[in-house]
Amino acid sequence: MPRALVSGLLTTALVGITALAPAVTAHAATARAAGAIEHSAADPALTLDPVGVHRTGLFEESAAEIVVHYAAQQQTLVVNAAAGTVNVLDSSDPADPQQLFELDSAGIAAADGSTVPAGGVANSVAVREDGLAAIAVEHPTKTEAGWISFFDLSGAKPAALGAVRTGALPDSITFSPAGDFAVVANEGEPAEDYSVDPEGSVGVIALPDSVAAPEQDDVRLAGFRAFEGDALPEGVRIFGGREDAGTGTPEFPVAENLEPEYATVIGERAYVSLQEANALAVVDLASASVERLLPLGTQDLSAVDTDVSDRDGGIGFDTWPVQTFMMPDTLKSVSIGGSDYLLTANEGDSRDWDGYSEEIRVKDFGTDGVAPLCESVAAEAGMSIEELQRDEGLGRLKATAANGLSADGSCYEQIHGFGGRSFSILDTDGAVVFDSRDEFEKITAEAVPDFFNSDNTESSFDDRSDDKGPEPEAIEVGSIGEKTFAFIGLERVGGVMVYDITRPDDAEFVTYFNNRNFGVEDLGADLDAAGDSGPESIVFVPAAQMETPAEGVAGMLVIGNEVTGTTTFYHVKSDLAEDRPGDDPSAPGTEQPSTGPTPTDDPAPTGSPTDGAEPTATPTSTQAPAPGPDGGSDDDSDDRAGGGPLPRTGTDAAILAGIGALLAAIGAAAVWLTRRARC
Structure with a gap:
């Protein structure tokens, strides 16, 4: 030869x-990031093991946001807002997710005679068990009405089915558990200069039984005009509209002001977060009308230890005279022991536009024409106002100038901040059954002390203490055996907290896993080594809905990370159940996990979060050694x-x-x- x-x-x-x-x-090498953080209570009921990752290679472009799982084809759908499309991954082997195709709504003819244009942005996706997929598409001009496009994923190849028109800025979409309705949170954000501020609404779309697109007549919008004037419940924040911005006097200021964010469905009602308003809307699906608005109250930082400064030279937990609005982003629903509950990720979100901003640092009260703090605020802390407003005290904390002003306008008698820095379990009247209070920050302070309250684009120390802390963003529920768990994603420092919520009034911390490499300072400069950052959404897939779960795997967790553009697949390992394909097909999904044990008759707290017992489990923490030169x-x-x-x-x-x-x-x-x- x-x-x-x-x-x-x-x-x-x-x-x-x-x-x-x-x-x-x-x-x-890259599914589990070097130096990934695992911090658990003693003898945790489950552990998380990252086994596979799909990378877009895009940094801080929202290339991996909302994730859902389609069990029949073993596919995972991922919203890629950077491309304006939805990526569909083969996740039959979660250790090796591969992109199959993308769903692009551009060019689809809508039932109202319009066409979904190029430049429309995919914000959310939902999929029914028969393969009907729906995508919420924002208009290129966000203040104009958007679309819901529909696809058939049940065949060998995906097929576009059509679209319908909905309200302005459809931000999230979910299907009812029975699959007969799609519920759309039409956020209706204002233009940057507040020249236009469309009304927020909740779209209620009746879906056909077959895998087909609905007609435009099947779309109804539940609005908020019924709550104008005296009909508005006390505690629902209405502020910062066109009148405050000086760009007009709206006929329906409440309807323009309320901005639906996220929805979940229990029976015949949808519960919708109104984040900036610090409230929930209860929507009757049959009539497509908003029945009630439920104000959510505040986290009382005079009773909850919080680090409120990024200039205090370390991790400094203390109590302060601040009421911080809960302001949930994602919410989920679950039935336990025959009772329905709502779970909220209390992120916090301010209105901060060119035309109007409510944000102010506490040290800036009393400057530039803003009224000062009342003496009573400082007296509550046992300080002078000067001491209270120092950078190492409350001075750096971001607060709102829209609330807390005295009746005569002379001074602010209450400081209000943004976000509960926690997750809550509520009953369907909005009363608090459980709140994690300061646990997220105290757990992360133990688990990753050198990067406590880090930002999500750079590995830093104490960078977000003055601004909503870890920012709980995503939340999911899932059942394993007789237990029900909550999974909460932290937008800033990263990672997912797991709580056992089988007793909703006495939820317990289980484990915290953060698949981020804090050895990478600038995450965007080394995406391959950075791991995951910015969890935006989480989906739990029971083992019975996986193709071939390994021994000891009780389910799969899929997390979309918007900052690093990664979709990461975790094995959820537990000996609580041995679910396998072929077991009971009624295994819980992401909206309504199956019934677990009935809570005891111990009285549950109600109203705003109040004092509670510290977690009694002794956490243990492990961190993979950093790689050496070889x-x-x-x-x-x-x-x-x-x-x-x-x-x-x-x-x-x-x-x-x-x-x-x-x-x-x-x-x-x-x-x-x-x-x-x-x-």
């Missing part, structure tokens, strides 16, 4: 293997006798061993062929 041919065959073989090997080793660990206590990195285990090890054997065989063959060529 000619030597050139031998060389060519060898080169071809090695290139083929080289192209394959990085895909295998990179997957094995790619191994700086901590050589677990190294093999010969040094170097630890061996891989399981499937990855088998694959890599096979590749090694194949390379060795190719090498041996090449030597033999070379010798023959010389003969």
Whole structure:
């Protein structure tokens, strides 16, 4: 055989293997970020193990936001707002998610005679168990009416079915548990200059039984005009409209002001978060009307330890004379023991537009024409106003100038901040059954003290204490065996908190996992090593809805991370249940997990969050050693006798061993062929 041919065959073989090997080793190395944080209560009921990741390669462009799972085809749908589309991944093997195709709504004809234009932005997605998928599409001019586009995913290839028109800025969409309605939160945000401020609304869309698009007549919008004037419940924040911005006098100021954010459905009603208004709307689906508005109250920081300054030189928990609005983003519903509950991720969100901003730092009260703080506020803290407004005190805390002013307008008699820094469990009247209070910040202070309250684009210390702390953003519920769990994503420092909520009035911390590499300072500069940041949404998939769950895997958690543009798949490991395909197909989904144990008759707290017991479990924390110069660990206590990195285990090890054997065989063959060529 000619030597050139031998060389060519060898080169071809090695290139083929080289192209394959990085895909295998990179997957094995990057699913779990170097230095990932795992911090648990004693003997946790479940653990999280990141096994696979899909990367868009885009940083801080919202390339992985809302995620949903379509069990029949083992597909995961991911909103890619950067592209304005929805990516569809094959997640039959969560260790190796692969993009199959994308759903692009541009060019779809709508039932009202319009066409979804290029430049429309996909904000949310939902999928029914029969393969009917719906995408909320924002108009290129966000203050104009948007669309809901529909696709059929049940066949070998996806098919566009049509679209209907909805309200301005459809921000989220969810299906009712029975699949007969789609509920759309039409946020109706103002233009940046407040020249236009459309009314917020909740779209109620009657869906056909078949996999088909509804007609425009099937769309009804539930608005808020019935709550104008004296009909508005006390505690619902109405502020910062066109009148405050000086751009007009609206005929319906309440309807323009309320901005639906997220929805969940219980029976015949939808519950919708009105984040900036610090309230929930209760919508009757049959009549497509808003029945009630439920104000959500405040977190009382005079009774809850909080770090409120990024200039206090460390982690400084203390109490302060501040009432901070809960302002939930995502909410979910769950039935436990025959009772229905709402779970809220209390992120906090201010109105901060060019035409109007409510934001002010506490130290700026009394400056630039803003009324000062009343002396009574400082007296409550046992300080002077000057001491209270120092940077190391309350001075740096972001607050609102829209609330707390005395009746005569002379001074602010109450400081109001943004976000509860917690998650809450509410009954369907909005009363608080449980609130995590200061637990998120205290747990992260133990788990990752060097990067406490870090921002989500750079690894920093104490950067967000003055501004909503960890910012709980995403929330999900799921049942394993007889227990029900809440999964809460922290937008800033990152990671997911897991709580056992089987007793809703006595929820308990289980574990915290943060798949972020804090050794990377600028996450955008090294996305491959950065891990995950900015969890925007979470979906729990029971083991019975997975294709081939491994031993000990009770479900799958999928997290869309908007900052790093990653969709990460976790095995949820637990011995609470041994669900497998072929078991009871009524395993819980993401809206209504199955009934768990009935709560005890202990009285539950009501109203705004109040004092509660500190968690009694003793947390334990582990952090993977940082990689050394050779790619191994700086901590050589677990190294093999010969040094170097630890061996891989399981499937990855088998694959890599096979590749090694194949390379060795190719090498041996090449030597033999070379010798023959010389003969």
